[in-house]
Amino acid sequence: MSVAMPEKRAEVCQEECFHPEMLAKAKKAMLPEETLHDLAELFKALGDHTRVKILNALHHSELCVCDLTSVLEMNQSAVSHQLRVLRAGKVVKSRKEGKNVFYSLDDVHIQQLIEIGSEHVIEQAHGKK
Amino acid sequence: MSVAMPEKRAEVCQEECFHPEMLAKAKKAMLPEETLHDLAELFKALGDHTRVKILNALHHSELCVCDLTSVLEMNQSAVSHQLRVLRAGKVVKSRKEGKNVFYSLDDVHIQQLIEIGSEHVIEQAHGKK
């Protein structure tokens, strides 16, 4: 095979994929590139075991870095590095008080994301298989 | 390093970090490890530019793979690979019809995650700096 085969594999199916109106509609309803980019970055910031644990710990109240090292049972450096990612992704905010820095969830959206996400995975875990 | 330095750096701050009750409360309220793990995997599945774009395209209606290659302007292989990740993470579901496979968001939670996440990043982008 593959000696003189100029016919490349179809990059897009040729039958207009059954419902071109839906396709056109979907294309029109796409969020702007920048928003999609930021959205991916947001979820990427949430998409790590350590960071999810941090957010879960911050769900009810602010905590300082060393509180978090205690909850997570991880060393301070690792926690700080992850907090940096969460700060950069506007997922948490920080407040300095003396030698301590207190972290909390950035806003109610983050709380909602954690809550809805938890509901989802818990539902998946229980039955519904 | 490490000749006679018994004094290791404090792994946890020594003053009980100002509010030990909050700490105890946070520890108690932690979701089970398994849930946190699944939650991180869920967000990880959402945390990619290509996959966010796929979910955005699927927001209003199901689409087949080649519809998606058209919306994303990516080759079919790359799209299929990402769909596999979304399937594994229970983010989308699929339905076979003849030669085509139609994908749609798994449930309303996923829609909500996209909506709330979008709100968040749009708010961040507009002012509020």
Place this chain on the structure above:
DNA sequence: CATTTACATGAATATGTGATCATATATTAA
């Protein structure tokens, strides 16, 4: 049957990322 179409997937590669170690900075105390 053989061919085409729509999709899935293994391998390879380049890039991204998390934990650790060492160290820097800032705040407080002595």
Place this chain on the structure above:
DNA sequence: TTAATATATGATCACATATTCATGTAAATG
């Protein structure tokens, strides 16, 4: 000032992951 404490951060390394290429598979069609 010097020392100690709380946190931040650069460098490194091991590992994960996204895209591409090539190929496999299932359904429809001739």
